[in-house]
Amino acid sequence: MNIPEARPLAPADQDLVAVGHRPVPLEVSNVTKTFRHKRLASLAGRKKAKKPPRAALDNVSFTVQTGEIYGILGANGSGKSTLIRILSTLLLPDGGSVKVFGHDVVKEPGKVRPLLNRVSADPSFFRPMSAMENLLFFGRAYGMGGPEVRRRSAQVLSRLGLDEEHAREPMLHLSRGQQQKVAVARAFLSSPRLMLLDEPTTGLDPRSKREVQAFVAEVRRESQVTILLTTHDMDEAEQLCDRMGFLSGGKLVAEGTPLELRKQVAAGRPLDEVDMEAVFIELTGRSIEEDEEEDENQAQQAEGGA
Amino acid sequence: MTTIDVLRPRPPSRVGLGWAFFERQTNLWKRYWAWEIVWLLYGIVNTLAITFIANEAGRTGSVSKAEQSRLTMFLLIGTLVWAYMSAVLDDMSLTVMWERWEGTIEHTLMAPVPRVVHLVGMSAFGILHAFIRTSLIMACALPFFHVELGQADWVTAAAVVAVGSISLVGLGILASILPLLYPERGEQMSFMVQALVLLVSGVYYSVSVLPGWLQVASHVSPATYLLRGIRNALLNGGSVGNQAGTIAILAVFGVVLVPVSLLVFGLAERWAKKTGRLKRQG
Numbered sequence: 001m002n003i004p005e006a007r008p009l010a011p012a013d014q015d016l017v018a019v020g021h022r023p024v025p026l027e028v029s030n031v032t033k034t035f036r037h038k039r040l041a042s043l044a045g046r047k048k049a050k051k052p053p054r055a056a057l058d059n060v061s062f063t064v065q066t067g068e069i070y071g072i073l074g075a076n077g078s079g080k081s082t083l084i085r086i087l088s089t090l091l092l093p094d095g096g097s098v099k100v101f102g103h104d105v106v107k108e109p110g111k112v113r114p115l116l117n118r119v120s121a122d123p124s125f126f127r128p129m130s131a132m133e134n135l136l137f138f139g140r141a142y143g144m145g146g147p148e149v150r151r152r153s154a155q156v157l158s159r160l161g162l163d164e165e166h167a168r169e170p171m172l173h174l175s176r177g178q179q180q181k182v183a184v185a186r187a188f189l190s191s192p193r194l195m196l197l198d199e200p201t202t203g204l205d206p207r208s209k210r211e212v213q214a215f216v217a218e219v220r221r222e223s224q225v226t227i228l229l230t231t232h233d234m235d236e237a238e239q240l241c242d243r244m245g246f247l248s249g250g251k252l253v254a255e256g257t258p259l260e261l262r263k264q265v266a267a268g269r270p271l272d273e274v275d276m277e278a279v280f281i282e283l284t285g286r287s288i289e290e291d292e293e294e295d296e297n298q299a300q301q302a303e304g305g306a
Numbered sequence: 307m308t309t310i311d312v313l314r315p316r317p318p319s320r321v322g323l324g325w326a327f328f329e330r331q332t333n334l335w336k337r338y339w340a341w342e343i344v345w346l347l348y349g350i351v352n353t354l355a356i357t358f359i360a361n362e363a364g365r366t367g368s369v370s371k372a373e374q375s376r377l378t379m380f381l382l383i384g385t386l387v388w389a390y391m392s393a394v395l396d397d398m399s400l401t402v403m404w405e406r407w408e409g410t411i412e413h414t415l416m417a418p419v420p421r422v423v424h425l426v427g428m429s430a431f432g433i434l435h436a437f438i439r440t441s442l443i444m445a446c447a448l449p450f451f452h453v454e455l456g457q458a459d460w461v462t463a464a465a466v467v468a469v470g471s472i473s474l475v476g477l478g479i480l481a482s483i484l485p486l487l488y489p490e491r492g493e494q495m496s497f498m499v500q501a502l503v504l505l506v507s508g509v510y511y512s513v514s515v516l517p518g519w520l521q522v523a524s525h526v527s528p529a530t531y532l533l534r535g536i537r538n539a540l541l542n543g544g545s546v547g548n549q550a551g552t553i554a555i556l557a558v559f560g561v562v563l564v565p566v567s568l569l570v571f572g573l574a575e576r577w578a579k580k581t582g583r584l585k586r587q588g
């Protein structure tokens with residue numbers, strides 16, 4: 001079976017490979033991001049005290065190897081989306097560096113962007129347009145021709161269980177699960193070499209969830225795509241990820257394979273009796289269901305009134 | 307199971323990337339056809355309502371018959387040029403705003419499309435869209451008035467519109483920066499910019515009636531020269547040669563405004579990335 005292969009290396013990267021330096025898909029080094037809060041006026045007209053800035057990401061470092069699925073697990077507000085947005089060249093870190101196949105996301109965004117794509121928890125489409133019209137736009141934006149986009153879209157959507165009739169429907173007529181499948185198709189359409197999956201199955205019904213997970217697993221198995229998956233679904237993380245890191249309060253507090261993480265907290269118990277939820281609580285000091293105090297959105301709501 | 311072809315990447319052409327935005331806006335326009343009809347009707351009614359003022363001036367004897375005809379043309383040109391300009395500025399200011407509404411802003415801005423190509427694609431659609439809408443408004447409004455177009459120099463008017471549109475693109479890109487910087491109030495702020503352009507550019511009156519300090523502001527609005535050039539061409543039959551000065555000023559506006567607006571957009575995008583504002587709204 002022929003799966004959407006990751007794009008071949010760019011000429012510059014091929015030179016690196018030729019001399020024995022295969023670029024690492026993702027290197028995150030000491031990344032820090034802080035959001036400041038704007039003073040909010042109270043109803044009485046007095047200014048409320050300014051909250052101290054909070055680090056959404058605090059010295060986060062990890063590396064993802066070729067073909068690996070690396071999971072970032074954390075509660076809402078732990079900094080997962082901030083990290084994904086930095087990797088996507090949409091947010092500038094305050095400190096540290098992120099390299100995608102050797103290219104710095106801040107200094108060389110033009111070289112990074114063709115190499116990656118993203119699925120977010122919210123499908124985010126031009127809702128009045130059909131699925132195919134949306135895919136046509138995003139495919140063209142990644143340099144693909146119209147016929148190529150139509151052909152590949154039909155293939156990917158078919159693999160995800162969506163037929164051509166659905167592809168012609170306006171997005172707002174599709175169910176949440178169907179929209180998310182189109183979002184997955186959009187991301188894989190451009191054959192990225194690094195895929196960022198930001199809670200791709202959040203809010204999906206169990207069947208759609210399984211189909212999306214199966215598709216991701218198949219693509220990974222049969223191509224060279226490297227995947228960074230953020231989730232707060234422990235089962236999903238264990239099922240898909242080769243390694244995972246726990247993000248809490250903007251800090252990467254633990255990292256390893258699911259087995260290694262279990263061993264850290266097993267304390268003599270058989271490993272199959274230690275579930276990942278318990279591992280997370282033990283290593284982060286909080287439940288993954290427990291929202292963290294503040295996240296970037298809240299900080300931005302404060303700033304957005306500017 | 308369906309197989310999926312392997313993508314063989316090739317360097318994307320800038321025209322192809324720009325076409326992505328033009329095609330997308332066309333698809334959105336088709337889906338929002340009811341709104342297009344609303345705006346078209348509004349444009350026609352607005353044009354008629356303002357231009358009928360000339361008829362009223364004739365009826366009350368405030369102006370002679372000849373002056374009434376000239377006033378009719380003056381107002382008609384003003385309303386049509388404003389319809390064109392506001393359509394271009396609206397389309398450009400929606401560059402960011404629409405993406406925020408739909409939630410696609412992050413996906414669009416992380417795509418490997420140079421921002422210049424992105425904005426040129428949006429501008430090309432904006433200009434064609436505005437041209438079609440304004441032509442339809444003109445076609446519907448003209449039969450209501452007796453206008454003398456025998457002396458009109460259409461070639462010069464077209465040249466003025468073509469050169470002036472470049473500066474409008476620059477203004478439009480500047481207007482689109484506000485929603486980028488201010489997610490919640492940027493759209494309202496870009497309407498304020500349009501309102502200021504409307505006030506100082508002599509759309510419905512000559513700029514000479516403005517207070518002195520507003521006349522100074524009229525000199526820095528490309529719309530002032532766009533209107534002057536078109537009125538001279540259609541009312542006085544001014545040729546390209548006669549209008550060379552006005553066309554040259556418009557060209558300078560275009561040459562300066564477009565690169566400056568692109569530069570400012572780039573700086574604003576960087577600032578938005580620093581403060582985390584490149585994301586959906588609502």
